[in-house]
Amino acid sequence: MTSTFLGLPTVAATDTEHLRGEPFPVAARRALADGQLRANLGRATRTIRAKRQAVVDEVDDWQELREAGRALKAATMARLDEHLEQLEAAVTARGGTVHWARDAAEANAVVTELVRATGSDEVVKVKSMATQEIGLNEALASAGIAALETDLAELIVQLGNDRPSHILVPAIHRNRAEIREIFRREMPGVDPDLTDDPRQLAMAARRFLRSKFLSARVAVSGANFAVAETGTLAVVESEGNGRMCLTLPQTLITVMGIEKLVPAWQDLEVFLQLLPRSSTGERMNPYTSMWTGVTPGDGPQDVHLVLLDNGRTATLADEVGREALHCIRCSACLNVCPVYERVGGHAYGSVYPGPIGAVLSPQLTGVEQNATLPYASSLCGACLDVCPVKIDIPSLLVHLRAQHVEQHRATHRLPSPEAVTMAAAGWVMGDERRFAAAQRAGGAGRLLGGRRGVIATLPPPLAGWTSSRDLPAPPAESFRAWWRRTRGEVS
Amino acid sequence: MRVALFVTCLADTLFPSVGQATVRLLERLGHEVVFPSEQTCCGQMHINTGYQREAVPLVRRFVEQFEPYDAVVAPSGSCVGSVRHQHAMVARRAGEEALALRAESVAARTYELSQLLVDVLGVEDVGAHFPHRVTYHPTCHSLRLLRVGDAPLRLLQQVRGIELVELPDADQCCGFGGTFAVKNADTSTAMLADKMRHVLSTGAEVCSAGDSSCLMHIGGGLSRLRSGTRTLHLAEILASTEKEPA
Numbered sequence: 001m002t003s004t005f006l007g008l009p010t011v012a013a014t015d016t017e018h019l020r021g022e023p024f025p026v027a028a029r030r031a032l033a034d035g036q037l038r039a040n041l042g043r044a045t046r047t048i049r050a051k052r053q054a055v056v057d058e059v060d061d062w063q064e065l066r067e068a069g070r071a072l073k074a075a076t077m078a079r080l081d082e083h084l085e086q087l088e089a090a091v092t093a094r095g096g097t098v099h100w101a102r103d104a105a106e107a108n109a110v111v112t113e114l115v116r117a118t119g120s121d122e123v124v125k126v127k128s129m130a131t132q133e134i135g136l137n138e139a140l141a142s143a144g145i146a147a148l149e150t151d152l153a154e155l156i157v158q159l160g161n162d163r164p165s166h167i168l169v170p171a172i173h174r175n176r177a178e179i180r181e182i183f184r185r186e187m188p189g190v191d192p193d194l195t196d197d198p199r200q201l202a203m204a205a206r207r208f209l210r211s212k213f214l215s216a217r218v219a220v221s222g223a224n225f226a227v228a229e230t231g232t233l234a235v236v237e238s239e240g241n242g243r244m245c246l247t248l249p250q251t252l253i254t255v256m257g258i259e260k261l262v263p264a265w266q267d268l269e270v271f272l273q274l275l276p277r278s279s280t281g282e283r284m285n286p287y288t289s290m291w292t293g294v295t296p297g298d299g300p301q302d303v304h305l306v307l308l309d310n311g312r313t314a315t316l317a318d319e320v321g322r323e324a325l326h327c328i329r330c331s332a333c334l335n336v337c338p339v340y341e342r343v344g345g346h347a348y349g350s351v352y353p354g355p356i357g358a359v360l361s362p363q364l365t366g367v368e369q370n371a372t373l374p375y376a377s378s379l380c381g382a383c384l385d386v387c388p389v390k391i392d393i394p395s396l397l398v399h400l401r402a403q404h405v406e407q408h409r410a411t412h413r414l415p416s417p418e419a420v421t422m423a424a425a426g427w428v429m430g431d432e433r434r435f436a437a438a439q440r441a442g443g444a445g446r447l448l449g450g451r452r453g454v455i456a457t458l459p460p461p462l463a464g465w466t467s468s469r470d471l472p473a474p475p476a477e478s479f480r481a482w483w484r485r486t487r488g489e490v491s
Numbered sequence: 492m493r494v495a496l497f498v499t500c501l502a503d504t505l506f507p508s509v510g511q512a513t514v515r516l517l518e519r520l521g522h523e524v525v526f527p528s529e530q531t532c533c534g535q536m537h538i539n540t541g542y543q544r545e546a547v548p549l550v551r552r553f554v555e556q557f558e559p560y561d562a563v564v565a566p567s568g569s570c571v572g573s574v575r576h577q578h579a580m581v582a583r584r585a586g587e588e589a590l591a592l593r594a595e596s597v598a599a600r601t602y603e604l605s606q607l608l609v610d611v612l613g614v615e616d617v618g619a620h621f622p623h624r625v626t627y628h629p630t631c632h633s634l635r636l637l638r639v640g641d642a643p644l645r646l647l648q649q650v651r652g653i654e655l656v657e658l659p660d661a662d663q664c665c666g667f668g669g670t671f672a673v674k675n676a677d678t679s680t681a682m683l684a685d686k687m688r689h690v691l692s693t694g695a696e697v698c699s700a701g702d703s704s705c706l707m708h709i710g711g712g713l714s715r716l717r718s719g720t721r722t723l724h725l726a727e728i729l730a731s732t733e734k735e736p737a
Contacts, residue, residue: 029677338664342681378668379539381635401541422537426545429531439504454714464676469711472505479503479510483526
């Protein structure tokens with residue numbers, strides 16, 4: 001970021017506030033107790049999974065498209081610095097202004113100052129993950145600027161004083177009865193007889209938002225893509241509310257993570273096919289808005305791009321972990337994840353939930369700040385199968401788990417109880433005689449087996465298993481003992 | 492064919508009947524089974540929990556034990572998945588390039604049981620007899636890491652007397668996930684609850700799978716419910732005959 005912003009009042013957002021929460025198992029336990037949430041999520045994810053599958057199956061070269069997307073992302077990351085400078089030059093040449101922000105605080109300060117300079121105390125917002133990540137709305141509020149979310153689901157979340165729980169469908173945890181209650185309680189001027197008919201709900205939001213679109217002088221957006229060679233920014237959406245924000249106000253400020261650019265215009269061909277089919281299960285998204293700097297006399301005349309790092313350069317430095325930066329925020333991995341389906345997005349404590357959040361959030365904050373997320377997966381692999389850019393999320397999770405263990409080892413004098421257990425297990429397995437002896441000793445565990453021949457209660461940490469599952473009592477004879485007894489031979 | 496059995500530490504210790512069934516089945520089909528006696532564990536639990544350093548000696552042991560054989564079989568999609576997709580990575584991360592290359596070579600001839608039978612030995616009818624109502628859980632790593640496809644089902648369809656019932660939402664994880672089942676016990680249990688609901692909806696007497704770990708999980712839940720539905724490994728059903736029923 002440039003020195004212009006030094007000395008300005010800074011907002012109170014800590015940089016990782018929106019990327020981490022309480023330990024995952026604790027938050028998950030609370031979420032699992034909410035039967036309404038389970039029902040809402042189960043229904044919603046099942047519907048969207050089926051929609052995605054249907055439109056993906058009709059594309060003959062889907063696997064080739066995925067590979068093209070993966071290769072483009074990998075090539076872009078390898079020369080990200082050059083592409084970013086090219087993007088800055090192209091945006092500037094077309095009359096836009098580019099700002100660089102190292103972290104959330106810097107990005108928030110840039111946007112706050114830009115809004116202040118317009119004299120406006122209100123902005124309309126296009127749905128954006130980057131601004132969620134930096135806590136922009138809160139930062140603007142502390143500077144006396146009201147930010148209004150205009151994406152229908154984001155509006156539901158904002159009016160309900162809630163947090164988004166999904167990248168694409170932030171109010172997925174709400175059903176329409178709950179949405180009606182939020183509107184009736186919080187939406188100014190709403191019809192008190194509003195029903196939970198989806199069309200009525202949408203019309204209520206439309207009436208409320210229209211007046212805001214017509215009066216707003218400043219809009220804030222994110223970007224799905226930026227084309228380095230032309231300086232073009234792109235937003236894809238389904239409602240058209242984004243386009244209202246992108247075209248009507250005088251000032252448009254876009255906050256974008258540095259990883260979201262593509263080198264060439266032609267690259268959009270691949271991603272605009274992959275994204276809608278993977279995310280909303282549509283063949284093509286209803287609204288694709290693109291703008292390149294300022295077009296005199298048409299649309300916003302004051303155009304800004306804030307390029308956000310906030311941990312991305314550090315992520316890029318990890319040659320395995322950097323693959324997480326390939327994400328195009330389609331959320332297909334959330335919709336197929338058996339963990340996400342049961343606990344919902346809030347349990348991840350980050351604006352990026354689900355499998356991709358479990359690999360992205362810990363890297364943006366540093367693994368030690370987010371140590372439970374890499375373990376929030378059974379490694380079933382469903383996420384990798386649907387990822388449109390083939391991010392190997394299970395392998396990244398395993399990689400981050402290793403990083404966590406190694407960092408813990410480097411910073412603690414005493415090993416954790418788990419490390420002691422793992423070292424002991426490694427020692428036993430390191431020699432077949434020790435292993436056989438352990439099996440014989442474990443055979444005494446038969447005594448724990450009750451009449452049914454199973455073990456129903458164990459002390460911690462294995463109590464987590466026996467809280468809902470029996471364990472078979474060890475058999476009288478291991479396989480290797482049987483082999484030795486019956487075959488005698490040693491291979 | 493001479494096949495080296497990697498029985499897996501879990502089957503070796505808790506489910507020896509799975510290893511015995513694998514031996515019985517392959518010998519009945521006319522193959523020679525050898526058991527390299529210094530084998531222990533593939534190291535997957537260490538690797539997936541973050542203890543890759545501790546896994547390196549286990550990878551080396553696996554490679555040394557199984558390198559001499561043309562074909563290695565394990566009654567576990569998950570352990571073979573680790574051998575195929577993690578061993579070389581773990582060796583490389585530890586800076587052991589030579590070991591990584593050897594691991595890749597052994598991994599290429601290490602097969603999950605249904606893969607060995609259908610893809611390598613080209614057999615679908617193994618002459619088994621099992622007159623029971625059975626539903627099959629395909630397990631995540633067999634499906635998505637090894638891509639065994641419908642090989643297990645093709646083997647089961649040829650079993651005499653079997654009544655095979657389709658498991659609803661079969662491709663959904665049972666919630667085991669190794670240490671996930673303990674670290675995130677509540678979420679794991681919620682996943683298991685749905686899996687059991689689907690198993691019970693089939694009215695099957697037996698829930699089968701190609702992995703003792705997933706079966707230990709599903710079976711542990713079914714046992715806690717006193718459901719009466721039992722779990723049996725694919726190898727045990729395929730080894731079953733009229734003379735020696737499972």
